[in-house]
Amino acid sequence: MKIQLQTASILGVPLQNCDADFKFIVNNQAYQTNRIVANLLSPHIRNVQSIDPTINEYVINTNQKGNFQYILDLISFDLIPIPDEDFYFIEEIIKMLKNDNIQAISEPNDDITMDSVISRIKSHEKMPCLFSNLLKKEINFISSNFYKLDKSYKADIQKFSLNTIEKIFMNPKLVIRSEDQIVSIINELYLKDKAYSTLYEHVLFINVSPLKMKIFLQNFDFSDLTGGIWSRLSDRMSEQVFVEDSGKFPHRYNMNITNYIDLTNNQNF
Numbered sequence: 001m002k003i004q005l006q007t008a009s010i011l012g013v014p015l016q017n018c019d020a021d022f023k024f025i026v027n028n029q030a031y032q033t034n035r036i037v038a039n040l041l042s043p044h045i046r047n048v049q050s051i052d053p054t055i056n057e058y059v060i061n062t063n064q065k066g067n068f069q070y071i072l073d074l075i076s077f078d079l080i081p082i083p084d085e086d087f088y089f090i091e092e093i094i095k096m097l098k099n100d101n102i103q104a105i106s107e108p109n110d111d112i113t114m115d116s117v118i119s120r121i122k123s124h125e126k127m128p129c130l131f132s133n134l135l136k137k138e139i140n141f142i143s144s145n146f147y148k149l150d151k152s153y154k155a156d157i158q159k160f161s162l163n164t165i166e167k168i169f170m171n172p173k174l175v176i177r178s179e180d181q182i183v184s185i186i187n188e189l190y191l192k193d194k195a196y197s198t199l200y201e202h203v204l205f206i207n208v209s210p211l212k213m214k215i216f217l218q219n220f221d222f223s224d225l226t227g228g229i230w231s232r233l234s235d236r237m238s239e240q241v242f243v244e245d246s247g248k249f250p251h252r253y254n255m256n257i258t259n260y261i262d263l264t265n266n267q268n269f
Contacts, residue, residue, distance in 0.1 A: 002081050003090065003130065005040070005074035006101040013039045013046065023057040026068040026093075037075050042097035060096050064089040071102075079105055091127040103133045112141045114148060118156045125164050139164065143171035146181070158189055162196060165189075169202040179207040187215055194224055201228030205236040 018036035025031075038058065039046045049055050060068075066089025073080050082090060082104075094102050112120065121138050124131035142149075146168070149157070157165065168174065169182055176182055183203050189196040200220075205213070213236075 001084070001087070002079040002105050003070070003074065003102060004079050004105050005077055006103060007077060009040050009043075009099065009101040012043070014050075021056060024060065024068065024072075025057060026060045027062060027065065029068070031068055031072060033072060037072065040075060041071060041102075042099055044096075044098040060093065062089055062092040062096075064092055066090065066093075068093065071097075074102060087127060087130065091130045094129040100129065100132060102130070104131050106134055112138055114145060117142050117145075118153065121160060121164060122156075125161050128163075135164075139167050139171060140173050143168050144173040144175055147175050147177045154185055154188075157185060162199075165196075166199060166202070169199060178209075179204050180209050180212045183208050183212050183216065187212070187219060191219060194221065197221075197224040197229070198226065201226060201232065203232055205232045206239050208236070 013036065018034065018039075020035040021032065022035045022038040023030055023032050024038070035049075035056075039049070042058070045055075045058055066086040070080055070082055070086065070090065071093055090102075094100075117138055121135065121142065124135045124138065128135060157168075160168075165185075183200075183205075186196060186199045186203065189199065197220075200216075205216075208216070
């Protein structure tokens with residue numbers, strides 16, 4: 001895989017004192033460079049220096065080990081090959097630099113397919129900074145083809161992070177077979193962990209079948225009700241008025257309507 005510094009990172013970089021020395025200290029190893037390189041690589045450093053222009057070094061300590069020279073090489077704006085074992089290190093560095101313009105670039109023939117999209121998302125969501133652009137394309141792809149997924153894919157989708165699943169269900173490109181398709185997945189996730197209750201905010205309950213609606217009502221703890229879920233449920237409840245079966249509640253509804261006509265004061269019929 002290769003990474004690249006996007007040219008958008010140039011925007012907002014101050015040009016004054018651009019040749020002043022600057023030092024990165026990464027896991028106790030010093031990397032000497034200059035101020036403009038530091039500002040290009042890190043909007044965070046740029047903001048800090050706008051407050052205190054005397055700052056001339058930045059300390060980074062990571063859990064994963066790797067070669068920081070790959071980051072410095074990005075200044076060429078060329079594609080920089082990165083060994084697989086350095087991906088998690090690069091992900092940590094990007095988070096600390098707070099630079100979303102450092103992105104992994106896919107190979108020209110690396111097309112997304114129905115067979116590969118699940119494994120790609122599982123891999124890339126572990127490093128959402130480095131792979132944010134690719135992850136966005138993959139989520140768009142699976143969303144627009146969600147209706148093609150059979151039951152065998154349900155278990156795989158449930159292994160995605162909550163954040164990824166939410167991005168799929170709220171994606172404007174989402175195409176599904178029916179509302180039951182996604183409410184079934186959410187019902188199963190919710191039974192495992194109530195943290196998934198927020199996903200119900202993306203269900204159009206008005207289109208959920210009576211059977212799936214019954215399952216939802218049996219399992220849902222209304223202490224988990226949010227404004228978004230209530231809004232979706234309200235749509236279903238207010239869309240159509242149902243006449244209650246008089247046999248079930250015989251005294252609640254009067255089905256025999258009698259018109260009352262006031263004939264007092266000698267009014268004509």
